[in-house]
Amino acid sequence: MLTGYSIAILGGDARQLEVIRRLIELDATLHLIGFDQLDHGFTGAKQEALDDVDPKELDAMILPVPGTNLQGEIDTIFSNQSIQLTKEWLEQTPEHCLLFTGITNNYLTNLTQETNRTLIPLFDRNDVAIYNSIPTVEGTIMMAIQHTDFTIHSSTIFVLGLGRVGMSVARTFASLGAKVKVGARKSEDLARIHEMSLESFSIKDLKQHTHDCDILINTIPAQVVTAAVIQNMPNRTLIIDLASKPGGTDFRYAEKRGIKALLAPGLPGIVAPKTAGSILANVITQVLIEEIGERGNE
Template sequence: MLTDLNIAILGGDARQLEVIRKLTELDANLILVGYDQLDHGYTGAKKMEMDEVDFTSIDIIVLPVSGTGQKGEIDTIFSNKKMVLTVEQLKLTPPGCHIYSGISNAYLNKIVSDSGRKLTQLFERDDVAIYNSIPTAEGTIMMVIQHTDITIHQSNTVILGFGRVGMTVARSFQALGANVKVGARRSEHIARIAEMGFTPFHLDALKNEVWNVDVCINTIPSAIVNSDVISKMPSHALIVDLASKPGGTDFRFAEKRGIKAMLAPGLPGIVAPKTAGKIVANVLSQLIYEDRKSRKG
């Protein structure tokens, strides 16, 4: 149980509702910031404005999956009011205050470091990322069906990256009968791609592998689908970029070429927020429990 633990949940989307539900079941004291438009009430949870929060009493801060913006802004779908997390607020918290976020950026890393607090990125964990790849793959299938006039079966599908998301997406499209090619850099990934029955290629040869592509799915958060690559694609190709913002696609050039390209991070929160929320809630609650237990010795 998390009795007497003061947890501030700052912003978020529908996934955070499962986090709130789980933490209230564990008897934590919750402060919900950015939830003024949420009708549902939770026992042990209080809605507050950012300037009403007594940060000196906060043991845990839970940020949205997306973390913060580059200036500390926090997104929420349950309020129209702007929220910003600052280093001054973090410095007010007790020395043992722990911040949890899905991902991070330079701003969040700096204010956590400057305040001497601890940050855990949930999506850096293999368990969260692998579980989360399931709704990501389902959402990708949904987008491809919606935005093409062909079946996935027998389509020429190129997947870039063979990490936790790329592997699940590749298997899912292969199961639907697509002709799947997967691009990677590491030799062990190339070997695993071949072993799993996909057609492997090195990413250095990417522009030579897309001449007949119907669907290109990128999972790499760097400028991989550039103008050289897009210029070699047929005009009917669809690009779905699953990498975190700003993605790895030259969207301006794709539009110029008349190729449909969509940035689609955070698909689990769109297509399956309840399932995605439970994944985050279960891991988060276990981490908080273990952290509390270790402090007590």
């Protein structure tokens, strides 16, 4: 239980609603910041502005999956209020205050280092990334069906990157009957692709392979789908870029070539916010309960 534990939830999307529900079940004291336009309230949680919350009382803060932008601003779909996380505000929190985010950036990393607060980027954890790959794959299948006039079965599909998402994407599309080719940089990843009975190639040779590509799915957060790569693609090719913004595709050149290219980060929050929120809630509550236990043993 989290009785007596004070937590601020700052902005976010529908995924945060599942986190809120789970924390209420565990009897935490919740401060909801950036939820004033939410259609329904939560019994046991207080909707407030950031200035109305006493940071000295907080044991933890939960940011949206994207965290902040490079100016420290936090997005929320449930309010028109501006939420800004500053050094002056954060350093008023207790030293044990944990700060959860999905991903981090230079602003957020530097801010927590300067204030000596513990930052927990949830998407850096293998368990979160692997669980999250399930709704990501389902969303990718949905986009592939919506934006093509041919079946996945028998299509030639390129997957770039064999990370936690790339592996799930490649395996699932292969199980749907597609001819899947996977590009990677590391020799051990190329060996794993071979072990999975899929065709492998080195990313540096990508442009030599895309002449027969029906769908290209990128998971690499670097510019790998360049103009030279796109130039060699058939006009029918669909590009689905799952990498975090700005993605790994030259979208300008793709549009010029008449090739449909879709940037689709954060698919779990779009196609399955309840499941994606439950994944976050499970990990956050696990970390909080473990942290309480450690503090109690000090």
